[in-house]
Amino acid sequence: MDGWTGQILRVNLTNRTHRAETFTEEFATTWIGGRGFAVKILYDELAPGIDPLGPDNKLVVAVGPISGVPAPNTGKTIVAAKSPATGGYGDGNLGTRVTDQLRKAGYDALIVEGRAERPTMLVIQDDDVSFESAEEVWGKGTIATNEWIYSRFDKGAGVLNIGPAGEHMVNYAVIRSFEGRSGGRPGMGAVMGSKLLKAIVVKGTKPIPQAFPAKMKELGRDDLREVHQIDKEAAWSQQGTTGVLPWCNEVAALPVHNFRGTSHPDAWQVDGERVNAARVATYGCPNCTMRCGIAVLDDEGRESELDYEPVGLLGPNLDLYNLPEVASLNYLCDDYGLDTISAGAVLGFYADAIEHGATEGAPLFGDVAAFKKLLGMIAHREGEIGNLLANGVLRAARAFGHGSEDYAMHVKGLEISAYNCKFIPGMALAFGVSPIGAHHKESWIITYEVNQTPRESYGRDKAQKIVDLQRIRGGLFESIITCRFPWVEIGWGVEHYPVYFNTVTGKDWKLEDFWPISDRIYALIKLFWLREYPQTDRLADYPPAVWFDPANADTEGPIAGRILERDKYDSLLQHYYDIRGYDTRGVPTRATLESLGLHEEASAAEAYATIR
């Protein structure tokens, strides 16, 4: 089966057993890999209602047909499980050498089951699997843990690890790799921690199965060079993702003061120019020629790798405009293994709740020392407040009450990333219908919306654009799997990706052949959520109430007096459902499920909920 190894490695930490399982070509072409494999495995194997932090949850590490093949930018891996943050399907991608090493070891996916008795490092070396003690580094940060691992393995090994946040099962603990930052915002690191799994190390020596390896090598080499050249000419990686901050600030889309503000005159102090000027090192994922990991020194002289999301949420969102201070919060998140986006949203929410009297405490906004201390308390679930904030803004708001739910910035329990949509209807919808909770990776329509449409429009075109982007970003890229940045940031044509896919698989697929598969993946994710929340309704796809609150409107600037309008948002949401073939609850209809070949999956869901 060219393009796939045809094997999945299943590891049980409770019994310390493992076995390689084969899959069919039909499975491969129905789900492709990455997120497609992950959701199919989790849907089939997880009983609804299980504790996401119990031994019944499973962690899936999955790659795809072009993963690890030298081509732009194929170093990404999917990590997925039932999310402790949302209770629904959760996943994330991260750059890591695990991507190519897992394939070279002979697997397209790894399923981790059960719970170890003691802190464990899972080591996969081709057909050999061992369970080594990680007690020596249990409690250590991800940086020290990574160093400890690489003192035992050569630099070619692929490594995933967690920090104290994962060990203490913080709902937004991530999995870390040192070749591409972090992945798994919806608590994938907490799932690892719940299994006492400190790290995964993968080494492989086998060739990656490809239909035309020589052709792929030449094509990949040429395209990597071309991407590098385009990036060089466009100078995108000079600032990487941090370059977008001034645009967000200019068009009133920056999260400021727990998303209450949309721009700030001091934002330039933490923008891409300042990040680039402060650069001390540059990092990138495997198979990447447009490296965007810009490291600066924090206020304690430590290297901290920045991109836009952490700067936005740990900076302006907390009223912090000193780059080394922002970098220090980012460093702590990375070392603790906390998601920087959720951490920034949680700290901002807590500061806002104090300011609005929902809970007691000293004023926090702008107090970097207090925020540093809080991050440590959260990562270790220390004290009542550390423990509460470790659960994320949704649960913290439920505990605080006093209307704080309205400004807890999340959708479905996952905190909103760094785009303030108080008057950007389409992007608000993109957060609302993201299949893992509020995250920008699925459908980032904000520049399209602000520049090419009337911002105040709630037209069907915006819903269609979201679906189009979800198909490319959340479906195609997350299943084959590859980094979206060459396409989204420097305009590398999406038509290149079927060429890579066909060259490694020997197939003759067109771009449009991937869309039904993308739709199938999204529909199955919806069924996963439906089984967990049988009483779900369209309100689950709404953004926070504060974005509809006239009292929250900007008083000056380009969107002064403007907010989202609830009835219009609801009609925009309905457009999305109509295009997707979902019912008024946001659940795929029977006809939609059958058209996507999900007959058995629909029947499985009907044991728990109604399919219309």
Place this chain on the structure above:
Amino acid sequence: MKVTVKLVGGLVHTVGFSQKELDVEPGTTVDDILASIAIDRARPMIIARNGHGAQPDEEVLEGDRILVSPIFSGG
């Protein structure tokens, strides 16, 4: 009349400045401004005028702030 041009992301490095005040004639369009600062218009760009999305053929006015950015499609 005076307008301010603010460049974003890679354009700061390819064009060579971050922000500049320009003296332009009435009737000047956004596209005229892009031409005057030698931006490679073959590359797709997004433009904001006073915080609102703007089109190349729009005429600028005294005191306008024109932000020009590469076509980010997302983080």
